[in-house]
Amino acid sequence: MTAEKLLGDIIVFRDAVLEEIRNAESLGALEELRASAIGRARGRLNDFKKHLPGLPAADKPPFGQRFNAVKVELESAIDARHAELSASAPAPAALDLSMPARRQWRGAKHPVTIVMEEIEVIFRDLGFTIATGPEAEHEWYNFGALNFPPDHPAMDMHDTLYLERGGLLRTHTSPVQIRTLQSYPPPIRIIAPGNVFRRDFFDASHAPMFAQIEGMAVDEGISFVDLKATLANFANRFFGETKTRFRPSFFPFTEPSAEMDVSCRICNGAGCATCKQTGWVEILGCGMMHPSVLEAAGLNAQRYSGWAFGMGPGRMALQRFGIPDIRIEYDSDISFLEQFAQ
């Protein structure tokens, strides 16, 4: 076949396909045409290429140029017809535009998380940094360094989950005090939020795993005045204007030790079921750090002093949101949790 004839045949082919494109009445038909005319696998245009090797060298470039030009022209004609057909295509029958949209589902923070974040913000404003520690702990960090004498009855306060290969699940966040003091020199002001574990049964006010927030301030010249002022300031911000009182208590790692109460918000201190008719609700344990604790962490207890506290945001969430049973906090019940969506 001569080059001249080939160039002419391509034009004839092109005009025929342009006609077919104009006549295509559906997107399906058009796509079928695309495949059969210029498709890589079975496009008729490719048949022209078979003649290429037999052409004289001088005729090859003009043939190649025409071949490519036709291919581009057909492609854009098909695309243009595609756009035309899609614009006029009626919406599929199954699309019912009057159907109400699905309700958007908004996640919510867990009430205990809300309380913890509020506490963190207040202490951050007071110059405290957040510190963390491991949940699987050495006995020494959990008890020994915190001045629990071996086999002392004080340890009965903490029913402990021991690990098979040694160590335990921390029963409180107080080990973070030691870890922090070992890592940074005073002045130190930290709070340590985290989960703790005890061999307790689930009941209305106990759970085998719960959150705590530990706090600690260590420097030269820190006194009980700092403790009272900081914690009273915290209570006023967290609960709104409230009275606080400190009752003597005992913890091995503090001396003196105290329990801080706030006046009951439900009855304004008059006495009700929530506060067991006392007018007060206990919210945390605290005290001046025992010198043995500072020394266990490698500090000179003659030079430094400190105070510390520990509180349970799970119990505070009960108060704050009027939740009657702590087990609800663990249920992952969507209708309960949804109420906290902001």
Ligand code: DAH
């Ligand atoms: N670790 C105590 C507990 O879990 C709470 C606590 C009390 C922490 C007094 C303290 C503190 O730092 O000073 O029961």
